[in-house]
Amino acid sequence: MADSILKALLFSVLFLFTSVLSADVYRWTDASGRTVFGDSPPEQSKALPVELPTLTVADSYSDGKQENKPAASAEAKDEEDAENETVEYKQFAVTSPEKDSVVRANNGNIMVRLALEPALQKGHGIVVYLDGKQVASGDSSVFSLESVDRGKHSVFAVLHDENDDVLKNTEAVSFNLLRHSVLK
Incomplete structure (x- = not known):
């Protein structure tokens, strides 16, 4: 008997919660001219019921940790394989300074610009070398080199x-840097 009362009480509570959750929403304009939304409009206003869209619930996102679960479909596996494929860069070249050019920079600061096609992929990086020494690195196609000596x-x-595996190199570009000399 107590069991049936407990079930009836539980059913009543669940019914009460679902009726509260499915309350109607109305829209009306208040005395200030503002649009107001609520579940109990004033009696003197012309409240219109609001059609609410069906609630969409999405699965939680993955935190990047691999679990021992099989792929949900062949399509998901294909997408994962596509992400792991190495991109073939069609173009990778130094566009500035130009080959055998003369660059005038009294402060010794020069810009190195690279042409890269397709765009740099996630996880890939670029290292710039000046006279065989690493001088800059990053994920940009423009680098600023400072205080470069003349010559x-x-x-x-x-x-x-x-993984720091080399994918592609540019050709070496030679240029001359002119700087003002304090010697006379």
Whole structure:
């Protein structure tokens, strides 16, 4: 007997919660001219019921940790394989400074610009070398080199993946840097 009363009480509570959750929503304009939404409009206002869309619930996102679950479908496996494929870069070249050019920079600061196609992929990076020494790195196609000495220099860049494996090199570009001399 107590069991049936407990079940009836539980059913009543659940019914009460679902009726509260499914309350109607109305829209009306208040005395200030503002649009107001609520579940109990004032009696003197012309409240209109609001059609609410069906609630969509999405699965939680993955935190990146691999679990020992089989792929949900062949399509999901194909997408994962596509992410793991190495991208073939069609173009990777130094566009500035130009080959055998003369660059005037009294402060010794020069910009190295690279042409890269397709765009740099996630996890890939670029390392810039000046006269055989690493001078800059990052995930940009524009690098600023500061306080470069005057004279003839050679610049090239290396494109690498997340494991630091070299994917592609640019050709070395030679240029001359002119700086003002304080000696007379």
